[in-house]
Amino acid sequence: MNFLKVIFFVFIKDIKDELRRKENILSSLFFQLLSLVLIHFAVDMTSIDLSKEGAGLMWLIIIFAGTIFMQNIFRKEEENGVFLALLLAPVDRAAIYLAKFFVSFIFLTILEVFLFFLSFFFFGAAVFDSPLQLLILAIGVNVGFSALGTLISSLLINQKGSSILYPLLLYPLLFPLFAAAAALTQSTLKSSLAFSDPWLRLIILFDIIFLAVSSMLFESAVEE
Amino acid sequence: MILKKLLRKWATLFSILALFTNILALLMVFFYAPTEVQMGEVQKIFYYHVPCAIASYFMVFISFVFSIAFLVKKDEKYDIWAYAGAEVGLVFILCVLVSGPIWGKAAWGKWWVWEPRLTTFLIIFLIYFSYILVRIFGKQDTKTLKVASVFSIIGFLDVPLVNRAVYWWGSIVHPKSVSLEPQMKLTFFVSLLSVIILSLSFLFWRVSVDERVIDND
Amino acid sequence: MISHLLQSSSKDTSFYLFLAYILIGVIIFSYILSLFLKARDKKKE
Numbered sequence: 001m002n003f004l005k006v007i008f009f010v011f012i013k014d015i016k017d018e019l020r021r022k023e024n025i026l027s028s029l030f031f032q033l034l035s036l037v038l039i040h041f042a043v044d045m046t047s048i049d050l051s052k053e054g055a056g057l058m059w060l061i062i063i064f065a066g067t068i069f070m071q072n073i074f075r076k077e078e079e080n081g082v083f084l085a086l087l088l089a090p091v092d093r094a095a096i097y098l099a100k101f102f103v104s105f106i107f108l109t110i111l112e113v114f115l116f117f118l119s120f121f122f123f124g125a126a127v128f129d130s131p132l133q134l135l136i137l138a139i140g141v142n143v144g145f146s147a148l149g150t151l152i153s154s155l156l157i158n159q160k161g162s163s164i165l166y167p168l169l170l171y172p173l174l175f176p177l178f179a180a181a182a183a184l185t186q187s188t189l190k191s192s193l194a195f196s197d198p199w200l201r202l203i204i205l206f207d208i209i210f211l212a213v214s215s216m217l218f219e220s221a222v223e224e
Numbered sequence: 225m226i227l228k229k230l231l232r233k234w235a236t237l238f239s240i241l242a243l244f245t246n247i248l249a250l251l252m253v254f255f256y257a258p259t260e261v262q263m264g265e266v267q268k269i270f271y272y273h274v275p276c277a278i279a280s281y282f283m284v285f286i287s288f289v290f291s292i293a294f295l296v297k298k299d300e301k302y303d304i305w306a307y308a309g310a311e312v313g314l315v316f317i318l319c320v321l322v323s324g325p326i327w328g329k330a331a332w333g334k335w336w337v338w339e340p341r342l343t344t345f346l347i348i349f350l351i352y353f354s355y356i357l358v359r360i361f362g363k364q365d366t367k368t369l370k371v372a373s374v375f376s377i378i379g380f381l382d383v384p385l386v387n388r389a390v391y392w393w394g395s396i397v398h399p400k401s402v403s404l405e406p407q408m409k410l411t412f413f414v415s416l417l418s419v420i421i422l423s424l425s426f427l428f429w430r431v432s433v434d435e436r437v438i439d440n441d
Numbered sequence: 442m443i444s445h446l447l448q449s450s451s452k453d454t455s456f457y458l459f460l461a462y463i464l465i466g467v468i469i470f471s472y473i474l475s476l477f478l479k480a481r482d483k484k485k486e
Contacts, residue, residue: 148378158367160361160362172347172354176386179393213378213381217378
């Protein structure tokens with residue numbers, strides 16, 4: 001089967017599965033709402049200022065919610081042994097990885113849009129001042145986030161203590177990406193997103209390196 | 225598998241070398257190197273702080289190279305080296321993280337300042353600590369070896385990005401490398417050499433005591 | 442050249458210097474100890 005066809009096929013199947021099972025996406029969406037309420041009571045915040053610490057706070061919630069989602073992205077294959085069948089099929093493994101990557105990517109974007117909307121609703125965050133730039137930034141972050149998130153998730157299939165190890169492995173690696181995201185969110189509200197910004201270049205570099213390396217490493221990571 | 229006898233020979237050789245060079249380096253640090261005028265005595269931390277940082281980069285690089293070799297060749301002997309490199313690297317990262325704040329306390333009056341280079345090392349410490357956690361969780365099955373080697377590769381590639389991010393984030397300026405007097409330079413190179421030799425002797429010992437290295441004598 | 446470097450510093454920081462070297466020593470020697478213990482365990486098996 002053709003490389004792109006495989007990606008498309010697995011991608012559609014997975015999106016349908018996620019939407020039918022709902023548990024993954026619903027729990028991460030619910031988690032975001034929960035964290036916003038907790039933040040209000042923990043630091044007595046009534047408004048989120050995205051040009052200051054608020055930006056970091058947003059991304060922190062996204063890291064946690066994204067973790068909840070991506071940690072389980074291979075769960076159903078793990079449960080019913082489909083993953084082995086998928087690997088036995090005569091298709092390029094990188095295609096399977098990329099399909100899973102796109103699924104994570106799509107759902108992370110949904111999570112972020114939802115979170116931005118919630119933070120606008122509850123805390124009056126200025127997300128609609130420059131919505132397009134914020135969305136571009138979110139997409140940039142999601143590429144790197146889901147590239148690594150999907151890879152680590154696939155590494156930990158059938159691994160002892162995987163639910164504990166998942167965040168412990170992922171977060172140190174994501175550090176540069178989220179430092180860049182927080183910094184850029186703050187500056188986006190003051191000025192527009194410029195390609196010459198070193199933070200933006202860092203995000204793009206991170207995306208390219210880890211998407212390429214992950215799709216290469218996936219094959220050796222999953223073979224039995 | 226790895227020839228244990230040869231390995232032990234190298235390990236012993238490097239340990240003896242490390243012992244002598246380190247004694248020499250310490251003597252030079254405390255009695256030969258002049259005291260720096262601005263920072264005073266505490267500047268002498270530099271002679272082990274910086275070599276430890278270089279040695280830890282060297283060790284995690286070894287782990288990176290052997291992890292790739294393991295994934296390509298699928299031979300477990302490469303994994304033994306990769307594990308050893310990361311573990312020894314972590315020991316030296318710890319040395320950097322311990323001596324850095326002490327220097328900071330003497331220079332700035334605070335134990336921890338979020339200073340770029342030190343913060344980079346904190347994040348590298350987190351990365352390689354989780355590497356060791358994977359090993360502890362998974363014991364010795366082949367799956368764990370794969371997880372660890374993939375993680376080692378990604379972790380190593382992440383280091384330059386972490387470094388850049390920390391630099392742009394932090395506004396505090398690291399003490400600019402002071403212009404070193406010839407005596408200081410000599411002391412620095414001796415201690416750098418001694419720490420590198422020490423790290424290599426650790427590496428060889430660590431490989432030779434790995435459970436997977438079979439006794440063949 | 443050297444003379445200006447040998448002036449006494451404004452504050453005495455030798456305590457921190459010794460603290461740093463002692464702590465590095467502790468880390469290095471505990472790692473050596475752990476390697477010895479590992480080697481001994483292996484011999485027992």
